[in-house]
Amino acid sequence: MVEVHLQHISRIFDEKKRPAVNRVSLDVRDGEFLTLVGPSGSGKSTCLRMIAGLEPVDEGTILIGGKDVTESRARDRNVAMVFQSYALYPNMTARQNMAFALENAKVPKAEVAARVDKVARMLELEDLLDSKPAAMSGGQRQRVSMGRAIVREPQVFLMDEPLSNLDARLRVSTRAQIASLQRELGVTTIYVTHDQTEAMTMGDRVAVLKDGELQQVDAPLHLYQYPGNTFVAGFIGSPSIGLFEAVPVDEGTARWGGVAVSLPEHLVGRAKDRVVVGVRPEEWDIAPQAPWARERTEAEGTETASEATGMRLKVEHIEQLGSEAYAYCVPVQESDVRLRGGRIALRVERSGEIEIGDVVDATPRTCSFFDAESEINLEYLGE
Template sequence: MAHVAFRQASRIFDPARPPAVNRVNLEIADGEFLVLVGPSGSGKSTAMRMLAGLEPVDEGSILIDGQDVTEMRARDRDVAMVFQSYALYPNMTARQNIAFALENLKLPKGEIARKVQDAARMLELEPLLDKKPAAMSGGQRQRVAMGRSIVRDPKVWCMDEPLSNLDAKLRVATRAQIASLQRELGVTTVYVTHDQTEAMTMGDRVAVLKDGVLQQVDEPTHMYEHPGNTFVAEFIGSPSITILEGVTVKDGRALLGEGHRLDLGMPAGFAQKVTDRVLVGVRPEHWEIVSRTDEDRDDQCVPLEVQLVENLGAEAFAYCVAQMTPDSTVSIRQKRIAVRLDSAKDAAPGDVLWVRPRSGAGVFFDPETEINLEYL
């Protein structure tokens, strides 16, 4: 186990272009499971490879347990890597793949056998130890790759999208197994994924990257409820948050709806941080359906026309288009608004739902910087 620190760490592939990883400052506690998440090209895999010694650090430094490893070779850092592609030797059995690194270290045969057996028992690989990768499923191969890392007793465990090649059902099962295993071993772990569901369910903390720049590092639930900016708000959560642009601020209140009568409950003091407009984020579960008919609605609601109902069994979502008045200053960034339903039977394409955000549920952002007003 080890404490890891990125200190203004950058990776520059082309001096004429922005850095792939741009001055990242990040502390990872001893035994912590940190998830690096972001869209393709955000620099998350590059940052992890810099930690493992597979990419150079062009500016800044990386420390493991207080020791500067920036110029240290990968083999000397005591960092184990689990790759997306498994990277198993096809001509070796599972037992031989797991033992390979230990044999290179010239450990006694008895110790190697014990470590391999312990890892196999932990990962439920005992029946597969004498099989070659070609005879295994994707999930089994990934567990062998994990076993190869476990037996090394590394200071830091790096995983680069290890579940991306698995089918949906196996991803869920293996996700739970990795999280449980990490907690059992207590190894400091950096896990890279583009899947925000993996990030939310696995990590002690989540670090969001965009274009090589660290956007926010926080516990998953707190990040979901208090995103640092609109990018984090839109990236974390599925279906995505709705961003309302051009919401009027008047007399310290953020107002929406016909005649701007719907008060969105902006906290006191936020009005001093903006002028006459504010961005407002509303999660799908925070829309309250007031009426499904024009007769029962009131003027503090917004009409939404249902285009699609997504039935997921345990829950359902309606994807809608807002029916704004011609003189409205408000626009919807994502064009469609997702609203969580109590049941898939509650709406059908073509229906009109009269909705309003639940009191105090909105997230308010500066219209210029798009930073959450909580942090300004």
């Protein structure tokens, strides 16, 4: 049973600035694959390095397997790390790279050889064992660095963006390999990435960090459907969620730009007179306007939409992905409600349905509602 508990850990580089990691508390369960995700500078790598013992813990406690390791040296924590640059020793062959930690731990030679061979078979590295890193491709180096971590049979794997140096295609396949390997080995893993797709697809749970503070920890789907605040909502999901600010709520219905959405009953009491409404790109129903209507809109300029006919949007850009497409639109009508980011993404299921310059009426099916001030999801707020 190896659980990792972070209890209010902080890393303060400069007293005058905000901490790089600010009172983060996190419980990683035994055998769990937890991804730490956040934009650059969010403190996710620092957090990982603190768990590894490469960075001191200024405040708080770290427990690994029930043991307080806050003050322990990295070598005494029995954790293995996979680095972004792989950090293979250039003067050693793959075999020596993998055996190095075991030799340091004075493991008998025969056992070292057996363990290296076993891991090499597992990762299909047999042919590379006697090559040096300089003679390997990026993917191969990545596998060797994984092997170097696995061969130690550590309590915890720590991975710091191990896929970010690979090309897109290799990244996708390696992503799946790492996830299944982790499941096979059952070792508690903490994986840092800035790529939310990686975070969503690999992790049992995803922890989102921003400015050194933990925003939310949840299963990927739950995180996507019920983001804790507007930051998580915007960060998770690609293209990102459309956020309408300061939408007036009247009698349990939020109305803006031709759209009227009723708040779920349990949220009505929690909403103040204005909320932030978030709509995912796939949650829009799109009705392309008839050509005559399009002409009329253009001729009349702004047009007051009748109640709940949908939001009138003009397509500015289309991202074609083959099976689906995303249309990036701007609202046609002037409104008090500001659209964060100025543009909204809509998923179009049949490509060719919409063209750039088209005007569409879009109606949201499902929305998330956030408090206008704290920007916290109403789902998580008390009455």
